[in-house]
Each structure stands twice: as C-alpha cells, then as structure tokens.
Amino acid sequence: VIAKAVRTEVLWRGVPLAGLFIFFTVTVDGFASVNDMFSILEGFALMGLLSLGLGLTIISGEFDLSVAAVAAVAGLLGIKLIHLGWLPCLAAVGAASLLFGALQAVIFLWAGVRSIVFTLGTSIAVGGLAFIVSGSQTLALQSSEFSYSDAVTQQWAVLSPFSLVTLCAFVALGFALRLTRWGRSVRALGAARAEARAAGVRVTATIASCFALSALLAALAGLLASISGGSAAPGGFDPLLLPAATAALIGGVAISGGRGSALGIGIGVMTLEVLDSGLSLEGAQSYVQSLATGALLLFLVATEVVGPRVRRIWLGRAARTEGAVSLQR
Amino acid sequence: VIDRSADTQVDAPAPWTARILTGVTAWFRSILRRAPKAIIVAIVILLLFGWISTPAFVSYDNVQNIVRAASITGLVAVSMTLLTVGGLFFSLSAEETASLCAITFAAALNAGFDLPLAIVATLLVALVVGVGQGGLIALGGNPIVTTLGAAATLVGFTSVITGNTTVRPNTHVADFIGQSRPLGIPTQTFAFIGVVILASVVLSRTVFGRRLTLLGANPDAAEAVGIGRGWPILAAFAATSLAAGIAGVFVVAQFGQGVTGQFPTLNIDCIAAILVGGTSITGGHGSALRTAFGSVFIATLDDFMVLRGYDAGVRTTFVGVAIVGAMCFFSRRQRAGSK
Numbered sequence: 001v002i003a004k005a006v007r008t009e010v011l012w013r014g015v016p017l018a019g020l021f022i023f024f025t026v027t028v029d030g031f032a033s034v035n036d037m038f039s040i041l042e043g044f045a046l047m048g049l050l051s052l053g054l055g056l057t058i059i060s061g062e063f064d065l066s067v068a069a070v071a072a073v074a075g076l077l078g079i080k081l082i083h084l085g086w087l088p089c090l091a092a093v094g095a096a097s098l099l100f101g102a103l104q105a106v107i108f109l110w111a112g113v114r115s116i117v118f119t120l121g122t123s124i125a126v127g128g129l130a131f132i133v134s135g136s137q138t139l140a141l142q143s144s145e146f147s148y149s150d151a152v153t154q155q156w157a158v159l160s161p162f163s164l165v166t167l168c169a170f171v172a173l174g175f176a177l178r179l180t181r182w183g184r185s186v187r188a189l190g191a192a193r194a195e196a197r198a199a200g201v202r203v204t205a206t207i208a209s210c211f212a213l214s215a216l217l218a219a220l221a222g223l224l225a226s227i228s229g230g231s232a233a234p235g236g237f238d239p240l241l242l243p244a245a246t247a248a249l250i251g252g253v254a255i256s257g258g259r260g261s262a263l264g265i266g267i268g269v270m271t272l273e274v275l276d277s278g279l280s281l282e283g284a285q286s287y288v289q290s291l292a293t294g295a296l297l298l299f300l301v302a303t304e305v306v307g308p309r310v311r312r313i314w315l316g317r318a319a320r321t322e323g324a325v326s327l328q329r
Numbered sequence: 330v331i332d333r334s335a336d337t338q339v340d341a342p343a344p345w346t347a348r349i350l351t352g353v354t355a356w357f358r359s360i361l362r363r364a365p366k367a368i369i370v371a372i373v374i375l376l377l378f379g380w381i382s383t384p385a386f387v388s389y390d391n392v393q394n395i396v397r398a399a400s401i402t403g404l405v406a407v408s409m410t411l412l413t414v415g416g417l418f419f420s421l422s423a424e425e426t427a428s429l430c431a432i433t434f435a436a437a438l439n440a441g442f443d444l445p446l447a448i449v450a451t452l453l454v455a456l457v458v459g460v461g462q463g464g465l466i467a468l469g470g471n472p473i474v475t476t477l478g479a480a481a482t483l484v485g486f487t488s489v490i491t492g493n494t495t496v497r498p499n500t501h502v503a504d505f506i507g508q509s510r511p512l513g514i515p516t517q518t519f520a521f522i523g524v525v526i527l528a529s530v531v532l533s534r535t536v537f538g539r540r541l542t543l544l545g546a547n548p549d550a551a552e553a554v555g556i557g558r559g560w561p562i563l564a565a566f567a568a569t570s571l572a573a574g575i576a577g578v579f580v581v582a583q584f585g586q587g588v589t590g591q592f593p594t595l596n597i598d599c600i601a602a603i604l605v606g607g608t609s610i611t612g613g614h615g616s617a618l619r620t621a622f623g624s625v626f627i628a629t630l631d632d633f634m635v636l637r638g639y640d641a642g643v644r645t646t647f648v649g650v651a652i653v654g655a656m657c658f659f660s661r662r663q664r665a666g667s668k
Contacts, residue, residue, distance in 0.1 A: 116474075294483075
C-alpha cells in the first residue's frame, strides 16, 4: 500500500518540483550547492510544520487560518521561557497550543460556525495577543542563552536538528494518516461529513485532535524558528500563512476536504521553497514572491473548480450526472 | 400592531402625496422596528463611558473624526454585507483592492486624465478585480481562499508597478472630494449614507437581494427553485470591489497619496463591523443598517482606545475577541430560532 502511494505521489507531484530544480540548477549560480540545500531545508523545516498542520485540517474538511498567529505567540513565549531549559519550555508551549487548538474546534463545532471564518477571528485576536506579549517589540535572546540557539542551528551537511524534527513529523503523520483508524476517520470526515457521522466516526473528538495537532505543529515551528534565529517579532510569521496553504494545495490536498497526504504536502512545500530560493538567488524582491504565490494559489483554486467541468465535457453525457454529484460536494 | 394607514387607504383612495407619505412612514417604522437595538445600546454606553472618563471624547471635532473614520470603513463594510448575507463570508482583498484603486486614481490624475475620467478608470479597475474573483467563486471556489490569494497577488502587483513607492497626484482638482464639508458633514459621510440606503433597498426590495438572501440561507433550496449561483455572486463581488474603489478615491482626495498597504486594517474592520452589527456568518440573515451601526461602533471604540493611549495590540485583541464572540453568539441564536 505504502509503496503504491509513494509511487503515485512522486510521479504526479514530483514532476514540477524536479523540473523547477533542474531549471534553477542550470540557470542560477550557487543553486543546489550544499549551503543552498541547507537553507532550502531550513525553509522547509519552518514552512513544512505550518503546512503540515494546516493541511491536516484541510483534509478533515476544515481550515485552520490561525497557524501563523499561533506560531508568532509561541515564538515570543519561547524566547521568554527558554532560560528555563528545553524541556519545560517545550512542555509549556506545547501544552498551551494543544489546548488552544482543541478548544477552538470544540467551540466552532458547538456554535455551528465554519472553521475558516472562526479561525480568521481567532487569528486576529491571537495576533493582537502577540503584540501584547511582546510589548510591540522584537524580543531577542540574552547572550547567555545563545547556546540554546546554537543547539538548533548546527549544520549536519544539508540537515539541522530543526529540519530533522520536521522530517520526523512528516513521517509520523504520514503513517498515522494512511495506516491508522484515526487517519481514516479524518479523511472520511473531510470527504463526507454526514456519512462519516452516520457510520460512527466521533466528529468532535477527531476534528479537535486535528486542530490540536495543527496548533502544536505551528507552535513548534514558531518556537524552533525563533530560537534558531535568536529573536521573535509579533506578526513575524504572517507572511507564511499564504505559502503554507498554497504548498498544501500544490501537494494535492483538496480544499473541499477528504483528499491529501503528508508526502504530497512535503513535496508541495519543497516546490515552493525551491521556487523561493531560486527567485531570491536571482535577486527578486519579496513582493515578487508574494505575487507568484498569490497567482499560484488562484491558479490552483481555478483548476480545482474548473477541472471537474472540463472532465465532464470530455467524458460526455454519460458521466454528466456523476460530475454533478461530485460538484455538489 | 394594527396598521391604521392601510385601513384609511381602503375606505377612500387618498391623494398620491398622502399615499407616498404613509408609505414612507410605514417603511420608516419597519426600519425602527428592525433596528439593531443591541448595537445601538452598545454605542451609547461606549459614548457615555468615554464622556465620563475623557470629556474631550464627545466634542464636535472628535465626533466628526469618528464619523469620518466610520464612513470609509462603513462604505466598504456595508457592501461586503452583501457577501455575508449571500453565504460567501467576507472578502479578504478589500484593503488591497482599495490600495490598488488609490494608486490607479493618483496615477491617472498624474497622467493628465480629467477628474471624471480618472474616477471612471479607477472604478473600472475595481470592477475587473471584483468580477475576476467573483467569477472564480461563482464556479465553486472557496471565498476566503480565493480572496486571500487575490490579496497577495494584488499586493505583489501594486508593489511591482509602483516599485514599492508612494504615488502623489500633482494636481489638487480632486481635493474637494475628500476634504470639503457640505452642511458641516464630511463628503465621505454622504457617500456612506448613500451606500447604506442603496444596499438596504437592494437587499430587501429587489429580486437580486432576495435571491442572494436565499442563496445564503439555503443553497439547496435556491438551486431547487432554479436560482443560479452565477449572477448574484458576481454582482455581490463587483459591488464590494466598487466600494473599495470608491474608498481608494476618497483617501487619495483626502491625503494626497496612494501606496501599497494604505489601508492596513480595512479588512479586519469590515469583518468586525459586519459581525458586531449582528449579520449572521452562516448567511441568509443580515442588513446594511446593522453593519452601518457596527462600523460606527468599531470607529468609536477605536477612537476611544487611541484617546486612552492603548497600543495596537490591545485594540487588535479586543476586536478579534469581539469578532469571535459575535460570530458564535449570533450563529447560536439563529440556530436556536430555527429549531
């Protein structure tokens, strides 16, 4: 099962990634050097965690827009608490984020509000909280705390402790999604909520677990990125929300829910990181990347929307009713 | 309540002036009956509280400030209410569209366009942006994801065409639009009131408004009675985008510049105004009047917090909590009512 899944994902999602990679290797000096690969993987480590959590909620048929704000608060708390040592700091931030994520899910399910708008609201509130926590300033590590930063930033060829953590998270969640009962529940809830509920899937518990994991991964991303960078600013992760969502969609996660895998999300994040690294090595401004990411997201939305219609026209009259059914979902 | 004006009409046909008068009073009474009492009470409490703690709060100048701030936000928020009522949540690209239109307007004036021509060109740009997003969403795209993508595209686009600089118009022909005060009231407020009346009439009295409401309340029912998603959604997005375009024109006329990121909190403020006013996020329920009061409330709160010296974080947190709270409260109430 796994081998088959890996093969189809790599075949379909890997083609643009490989194409982009070869293109930049040929056209841009210094691309795909060991140091550039390291920086690409560092970018992957940060955005991968955000995108993995966000992607998980999209697969479950919801949408967690609060990941960037959670990462910002977690980063600020990390800078403030790291003097206690790794374990207490990770435990405190991790527990708080798990609780926050689960609570979000419980509340929006209770209130009957769609998660995408609910988390839009909470992301505004949590984003404001980040300004309060930091006193509207950039927080930096004390010089006595630089050893914590060094522990995360050490370079092992192209890997670092940070990117290893992210890779482990991808492997663990990938197996959990594909092989466990929980993973099947998540995908079933995303594909057909009413049917899954009727079949006995526990809706609140499963959705809450997805949002708790999403908040935990976002908090981990914010914490590790802030500590490795040595500083954290409120609103510092806001520009990552859009690429994180785009990466998940590139990786084959359907906005309508039910479809997607950790491997696909990983390939999606790598595609964006390669694009990002190539563009910035060519000297493009950050707003060019914003333009590229935004246009890419619109294109992905368009293909998801228009795709079934085109297919319906190709397949002709016989498939028309079937296409209509899938559109309604 | 027995409507006595209707009885007299049956007995003897009244002259047309009297009939119009009774029609208008009946309409006015129905507005009063449906007025969002909670939000009005909240505004009054806030004003009283502000007046007691900071007497300068309820001065003529400050109230004028509040009204002007509420007007620009309200203009866009009231149009965006069409989206919310239609079950399309919000547009997250309003501030980016407004910035694009501000830049377009300033650049058009610089290129030597007449004032009316510059305004028409700006609104055309807004229309194209709105119809583009509306088209994708009418086909089935998620409104939040689509407008989020459009917002990033617009930010990138405006930064690229301006080279990330500020565009200043080299004439003062447009200044009267943003700075004059006929009858002592800012022009923005006239536009705001105009949009509120227009949106109210459109939502409650036109076929388009009814269709949009049904689409929001029950998409399946709308489909069953043969109402397509296409035109209502396209029109609602065009209206929101046009309102953002008008806001862009006003801001250039008032401050004499257009730049990427000119409206840093417009999206959040619009969402807050719509939700705090009591329009339901689940669609099918809401009114322009509610959003109008919602934007006055947000502007009053904002002004109060600035006067009291709270920093941006406290303000943003408060607005965020208000958004989440209003969302849950009105959604729960609507569900309880429908059971």
